[in-house]
Amino acid sequence: xxxxxxxxxxxxxxxxxxxxxxxxxxxxxxxxxxxxxxxxxxxxxxxxxxxxxxxxxxxxxxxxxxxxxxxxxxxxxxxxxxxxxxxxxxxxxxxxxxxxxxxxxxxxxxxxxxxxxxxxxxxxxxxxxxxxxxxxxxxxxxxxxxxxxxxxxxxxxxxxxxxxxxxxxxxxxxxxxxxxxxxxxxxxxxxxxxxxxxxxxxxxxxxxxxxxxxxxxxxxxxxxxxxxxxxxxxxxxxxxxxxxxxxxxxxxxx
Amino acid sequence: xxxxxxxxxxxxxxxxxxxxxxxxxxxxxxxxxxxxxxxxxxxxxxxxxxxxxxxxxxxxxxxxxxxxxxxxxxxxxxxxxxxxxxxxxxxxxxxxxxxxxxxxxxxxxxxxxxxxxxxxxxxxxxxxxxxxxxxxxxxxxxxxxxxxxxxxxxxxxxxxxxxxxxxxxxxxxxxxxxxxxxxxxxxxxxxxxxxxxxxxxxxxxxxxxxxxxxxxxxxxxxxxxxxxxxxxxxxxxxxxxxxxxxxxxxxxxx
DNA sequence: CAGTGGTCTAGACCACACC
DNA sequence: GTGTGGTCTAGACCACTGT
Numbered sequence: 001x002x003x004x005x006x007x008x009x010x011x012x013x014x015x016x017x018x019x020x021x022x023x024x025x026x027x028x029x030x031x032x033x034x035x036x037x038x039x040x041x042x043x044x045x046x047x048x049x050x051x052x053x054x055x056x057x058x059x060x061x062x063x064x065x066x067x068x069x070x071x072x073x074x075x076x077x078x079x080x081x082x083x084x085x086x087x088x089x090x091x092x093x094x095x096x097x098x099x100x101x102x103x104x105x106x107x108x109x110x111x112x113x114x115x116x117x118x119x120x121x122x123x124x125x126x127x128x129x130x131x132x133x134x135x136x137x138x139x140x141x142x143x144x145x146x147x148x149x150x151x152x153x154x155x156x157x158x159x160x161x162x163x164x165x166x167x168x169x170x171x172x173x174x175x176x177x178x179x180x181x182x183x184x185x186x187x188x189x190x191x192x193x194x195x196x197x198x199x200x201x202x203x204x205x206x207x208x209x210x211x212x213x214x215x216x217x218x219x220x221x222x223x224x225x226x227x228x229x230x231x232x233x234x235x236x237x238x239x240x241x242x243x244x245x246x247x248x249x250x251x252x253x254x
Numbered sequence: 255x256x257x258x259x260x261x262x263x264x265x266x267x268x269x270x271x272x273x274x275x276x277x278x279x280x281x282x283x284x285x286x287x288x289x290x291x292x293x294x295x296x297x298x299x300x301x302x303x304x305x306x307x308x309x310x311x312x313x314x315x316x317x318x319x320x321x322x323x324x325x326x327x328x329x330x331x332x333x334x335x336x337x338x339x340x341x342x343x344x345x346x347x348x349x350x351x352x353x354x355x356x357x358x359x360x361x362x363x364x365x366x367x368x369x370x371x372x373x374x375x376x377x378x379x380x381x382x383x384x385x386x387x388x389x390x391x392x393x394x395x396x397x398x399x400x401x402x403x404x405x406x407x408x409x410x411x412x413x414x415x416x417x418x419x420x421x422x423x424x425x426x427x428x429x430x431x432x433x434x435x436x437x438x439x440x441x442x443x444x445x446x447x448x449x450x451x452x453x454x455x456x457x458x459x460x461x462x463x464x465x466x467x468x469x470x471x472x473x474x475x476x477x478x479x480x481x482x483x484x485x486x487x488x489x490x491x492x493x494x495x496x497x498x499x500x501x502x503x504x505x506x507x508x
Numbered sequence: 509c510a511g512t513g514g515t516c517t518a519g520a521c522c523a524c525a526c527c
Numbered sequence: 528g529t530g531t532g533g534t535c536t537a538g539a540c541c542a543c544t545g546t
Contacts (some may be wrong), residue, residue, distance in 0.1 A: 013515085064513085277535075315537090333513075333543085334542065337513080
């Protein structure tokens with residue numbers, strides 16, 4: 001194990017050349033951490049690539065690879081002839097597949113889940129089409145109520161392909177749906193979602209302790225694995241005056 | 255399985271070495287186009303990096319740079335020991351700063367804009383705080399109605415920093431707000447938005463030819479330049495049964 | 509085993525911004 | 528001018544996959 005460090009315009013970076021973690025990634029992680037910690041202020045100019053490479057005994061392409069990682073995440077800006085600096089702290093996290101559970105957990109809201117029903121069904125025809133399941137194939141249907149501090153927030157209906165996926169109410173109560181899917185080897189690559197709104201029906205209002213006609217947020221989300229296979233489709237209903245979606249808009253790609 | 259003709263595994267790519275467009279970018283663009291056109295099917299295995307590099311007389315790093323571009327956009331998947339293939343066609347565009355105007359235009363909906371008011375104001379204190387304007391500084395306030403096929407869809411209120419920005423109703427009627435900002439040299443880096451819902455007030459319903467109490471989508475969006483300076487804050491109200499937000503969820507970053 | 513992509517190096521030349 | 532990041536090359540070794 002060999003360590004290096006730099007001191008001036010760069011935070012202390014320690015590279016472990018014996019680690020299986022790539023050098024560029026070790027550097028990117030530590031730079032990212034330094035930005036989060038405020039050790040690399042927003043305005044300050046960075047040392048240039050050559051200097052960093054020399055000090056860390058890395059080649060320039062390796063340093064560039066680490067920096068490109070930060071550029072892709074919108075954390076730094078680089079300009080030819082000018083240099084590198086940290087962008088402001090307003091945005092850190094990219095828009096990504098997030099779950100309501102994690103969102104609530106982050107906000108310290110003590111989320112809880114009640115599984116209303118969990119069964120294998122045929123399901124609506126448009127859902128079957130979206131999931132591209134065979135004619136004789138059943139799918140999982142999960143209906144849940146999500147609450148924060150014991151106050152209902154959302155009514156969640158999810159349909160999942162059943163192949164190779166075992167679901168129990170206990171799993172769903174203790175964790176997020178995507179966590180369960182990941183454990184079953186269903187790896188999400190990307191997805192598409194539509195956010196809309198509508199007035200609550202009497203039944204929905206009752207389930208969510210809201211008023212009939214109250215504005216509700218609707219989300220329909222479908223996620224795919226990297227072969228393009230649809231894994232899951234969710235239809236969610238949120239009480240709009242208790243929950244809203246906040247998302248970061250990443251830098252536009254060239 | 256033995257080798258087949260490598261030429262069949264790649265589309266015709268023509269590189270112009272005299273062009274100011276980087277070679278890796280020319281390659282990425284043409285591969286992306288080939289994927290869109292279906293010339294590179296989803297399932298087919300690609301020629302490997304070395305082969306592509308040899309055929310195009312490029313170095314391997316240059317070919318890799320082009321491919322990484324496509325990986326970042328979620329268009330292809332690469333696996334060590336396996337190869338490269340195109341992901342399914344469900345998702346193409348990343349979530350990005352998009353404008354309602356462009357969205358409608360793409361769908362062939364004949365969008366139109368009516369500017370209800372355009373003036374410099376003090377503005378609400380929370381908006382002034384979000385835009386971080388000085389105490390004696392005024393900001394632009396733009397109020398518009400967006401319609402599609404002459405049917406009102408959204409009520410848009412936008413606040414912009416006034417420094418170095420001249421606005422006329424004509425500009426806003428013919429193009430998007432972000433287009434006008436770009437022409438003025440205000441380059442957007444990233445942003446943050448919150449999507450919620452509420453019931454329409456009587457006044458809002460009248461403006462948008464909707465019913466009182468009808469569910470409306472609300473969006474509050476703030477965009478920043480790469481120095482972190484807030485450029486614009488928009489508060490938008492959409493008639494939910496005429497418009498919804500569809501967005502692609504990009505692959506999660508490692 | 510052979511083939512794939514992942515990582516890393518050591519150079520080179522260029523475009524651009526500021527002095 | 529000088530200094531910056533952007534592009535490009537020609538190698539090398541490694542980790543992983545399927546045979």
